[in-house]
Amino acid sequence: MQRSDVTRDDGAWVGLSLDVQGRHQPGLCLFSAGPQLLVSQLSRPVLLAVVDEQLQGVDFWRTDGYRSFVPPLRADVGRALAGSPERWAHRFAQYLIDSLDSPLHEGRWLLSCDSPLRRWRHAGTSHAEYWSSMLVDGCPDGYIDWFLHSHSWEVLPLRPMPDADDSRVKAYRKQAREGTLPPVLLWWVSGLDCHLILDGHARLAAAIAESVEPPLLQLHRTVQRDDLVARIDQAVGFYEDELARFAELGAVHGPTVPDGAATAGPQLVRLLHDLNTVEQPTWAWPLPGGEDRWRRIAREATAGQDWPHV
Incomplete structure (x- = not known):
């Protein structure tokens, strides 16, 4: 993988460009079967989704199959890299390329701290209110509403968000107050019109609990x-x-x-x-077995419950 810094014309650092070769299909992979989508991690179903017929949103079912490929981040590392999104980007880039179950595949990517999520908070809205409102509700199922949240690009956790009194969140709340909180890693998935949290559920919960802006690194495809x-x-x-x-x-x-x-x-x-820098559509692979296989996976993942509700 080749890495190169991306800057604005004024020299300000925007992100890290990743040129990936030789990885034809990722371990964390998006599959499609008609209007049905499946996010799978090394053959484990992580997220099932159905785009509604009116194209106004997506019904989803989240399993408990997701595992972060980022190792636990120590507090001393957070202090050492505090205030340096460039150094954090290089560290996360290494996790992404070293892991077999990350979403990276062949092509060009951007790992950026310049997420549009930062620009939409109204000055009169607290960080806690804003970031809470950007989280998509639903455990295990929910709905990504494209009609009410058109292009607002919400954030969908890949596992349940921990409570403010969770032991990990308490530890991160101290780092949030100190300004040493490691970034939350997001993956922009165009087929969902949404960001998925790849790592940092507890860190985002800590930032919300302390009402501070969470540091972010957003991953998305760029021009190949x-x-x-x-x-x-x-x-x-x-x-x-x-x-x-x-x-x-x-x-x-x-x-x-x-x-x-x-x-x-x-x-x-x-x-x-x-x-x-500009976002390119997320690649989706045809699901072997098509819609019939998707339905079988959905029945197993939901234990035969009546989902999606149509």
């Missing part, structure tokens, strides 16, 4: 290698076309017309930056 050269050529072509257009205007109207670099240049920078 095969498309990258073509996309770069398109961006450069747009820049050159703009300069040529301004040159033609200058030939007609005289030297008062600018050369266009002041407007086309920043646009080129943004286009190139987006190639390393």
